[in-house]
Amino acid sequence: MGSQPEPDDGLDAIMSERRQLINLAYRLLGSLADAEDAVQETYTRWYAMSREQQDAIESPGAWLTKVASRVCLDLLGSARVRRERYVGEWIPEPLPDSAEWTTGRPAGDPADRITLDESVNMAFLVVLESMTPAERVAFVLHDVFRYSFAEVAEIVGRTPAACRKLASSARHRIDVSQPPATPTTRRAAVVRDFKRAWEAGDIEALIALLDPAVLAVGDGGGLVSAMLHPVEGGEPVARYFADLAPRIRDMTLLERTVNGQPxxxxxxxxxxxxxxxxxxxxxRITHIWAVRNPEKLRPWTT
Known part of the structure; x- marks a missing residue:
């Protein structure tokens, strides 16, 4: 009988980092497709090395994280140009709850399990989009993934003091933009009431649920038309959604978790x-983000 091949512990260890890398890259890029590309590129660079070069790396996990972060830093620079030409507003790619995940990937693929916490809620990701690439990388690596500023400095190519300043600036942006936490049950009740008022086309009920300074933003892409400009203010946003009410009568409107929130x-x-x-x-609802770009709805589409 032929002997069974020995399991490659090194390969298992390298591939076990994939979930962490996808989690990092999604937070850095706001796009699952771009995150997958960045992680693929990271593994390509690992396997381009000889076995001797790989064996000489003391911590493959740290090496993979450093390379993935640098790949993301480069991608953020080019993404900025791409997003400036985007039709409508750029909105990060929304993620479903793991139970709702329906991509064509094999079940149990680690990439299917992005940890849904406050660092991936839509409001948080939208603020990250407003940062410079260096700010975003320094903040996510240090504040979300707990890397030291010395480690961040090596990745970003600046001094630890400069990285501390970048992260501090990013943290200030986050603090200023985030409202006090609202319990999930309360959020869910407000979203449910909005759904009912929208389906009924009830402008008064919609206005009552909307903050007077509410901002509604939509994106498109591909063959889908975009909301070219954000709509601001309780009454204009209420009228916008009430006008859409006849069009959603042919649709099924479901309450779902989007990036960890109702x-x-x-x-x-x-x-x-x-x-x-x-x-x-x-x-009250302070922001609404409607994503219609088919490319961003891959994880939601059966």
């Missing part, structure tokens, strides 16, 4: 047409 998913003939994320402060 949201809505509009389906047409079983396919996801729109994913809507909300920011709720107290009993």
């Amino acid at each position: 949201g809505l998913v509009a389906q047409l003939d079983g396919a996801t047409a729109t994913v809507i994320a909300f920011e709720v402060a107290g009993a």
Whole structure:
């Protein structure tokens, strides 16, 4: 009988880092597709080395993290140019709860399990989008993934003191933009009330649920039309959604978790047409993000 090949512990150890890398890259890039590309590129660089070069690396996990972060830093520079040409507003790619995940990947693929915590809620990711690439990388590595400023400095190519300053600036942006935490049950109730008012086309009920300074942002892409400009203010946003009410009568509107927070998913003939994320402060909705770009709805589409 032929002997069974020995399991490659090194390969297992390298591949076990994949989930952590996808989690990091998604937070750095705000796009699952870009995150997967960055991680693929990271592994390509690892396997381009000889076995001797690989064996000489003391901590393969740290090496992979450093390379993935640098790849993301480069991608952020080019993404900025791409997003400036984007039709409509750029919104980060929304993620479903793991139970709702329906990509064509094999079940149990670690990339399917991005940890949904406050560092991936839509409001947080939108603030990250406003940062410089260096700010974003320094902040995510230090504040979210707990890397030291010495380690961050090696990745970003600046001094530890400069990285501390970058992260501090990013933290200030986050602190200024985030409202006080609202319990998930309260958020869910507000989103449910919004769904009912929207389906009924009830402008008064919508206005009552919206903050007077609410901002609604939509994106498109591909063959999908975009909301070219954000809509601001309780009454204009209420009217915008009330005007859409007749069009959603052919759709199924579902309450779903979007990036770890209560949201809505509009389906047409079983396919996801729109994913809507909300920011709720107290009993009012302060932000609405509607994603219609088919490329960003891959994880939602059966």
